[in-house]
Amino acid sequence: MTSIVTVAENASGFEIFPTDIEIFKRQLDSLNDIAFDAIKIGLLPSIEIADLTLRFIQQHQDISVILDPVLVFKENKDEEMSLMTAKMLEFLPYVTVITPNLRExxxxxxxxxxxxxxxxxxxxxxxALGSRHMVIKGGSRLDKHFARDLYADGVVSREFVKPIVARNNNGAGCTFASAVASNLAHGASVLTAVKQSKEFVYQAILNSNDYGVFQLLP
Structure with missing residues (x-):
């Protein structure tokens, strides 16, 4: 766990508290004797935590690594975003898939x-900077009716398009990256993992219930 996030009662904002660096080191050390098939990286709230994470994945190049480069949130200052952007570029040669949104x-x-x-x-x-596979998530910025994501691997590219569903879509990007990691861990190719994950997130949003509304099952 890289951080603890608290959300305001009125959901108007949130605060990010980075995990103490010594505790984070111990968390990584605890994984030394654990076999796992994929790594998914999300929010890295500080350069120190990012450095430790980079060193960790450099030692695990035999498994799939998915990086969701969470760079853009209002609590982040411009200078911090610039430093973290530069650090994220160092990750590119060592990750299997990177999944930035348009702004990232x-x-x-x-x-x-x-x-x-x-x-x-x-x-x-x-x-050219070293990324092997990437999915650039278009969201609703390019088209208000369809979410257009672009997969590319330096040789081929492919668009994945789904209708935009205006409900319960917070966390869709994080869920997508986690789904890609899970599919790769089950042996899917990167392209298949991306396709299946796009469909999974779309169906999850499409079939979700409204927040705060409980359904009574018969």
Missing amino acids: AEMLAGLTITTVSDMKAAATVLS
């Missing part, structure tokens, strides 16, 4: 993205 892809690639062509250009840059 813009920061990592140093480009403005407003079209699918721009997404492909960003993917080319990230590939």
Whole structure:
């Protein structure tokens, strides 16, 4: 666990508390004798925690590593985002898949993205920087009716498109990256893992219940 997050009662914001660095070191050390098939990396709240995480995955290059580079949230200052963006670039050669949203892809690639062509250009840059596989998540910024994600591996690219469902979509990006990790751990190819994960998240949102509403089963 890299941090503890608290949400305000009125859900107007949240606070991020990084895990004490010594505790985080002990958490990583506790994994030395545990066999696992995939690693999913999400929010890394400090450079110190990011450094330790990078060293850890450098020692586990025999398994799939999925990086969801959580760079953009309002609590983050511009200077902190710049430092963390530079650190995330160091991860690229050591991760199997990176799953940035549009804003994160813009920061990592140093480009403005407003079209699918721009997404492909960003993917080319990230590939040159060492990324093996990536999924740039378009969300609703490119098209208010369809969520367009771009998969690329430096050779081929493929779009995955689903209708936007305006409900219960908080955490969709994190869930998607976790699903990719789970599919890879079960032996799926990266492209298949991405396809299955996109469908899984879409179905989860589509079939979700409204927050705070309980259904009585017969």
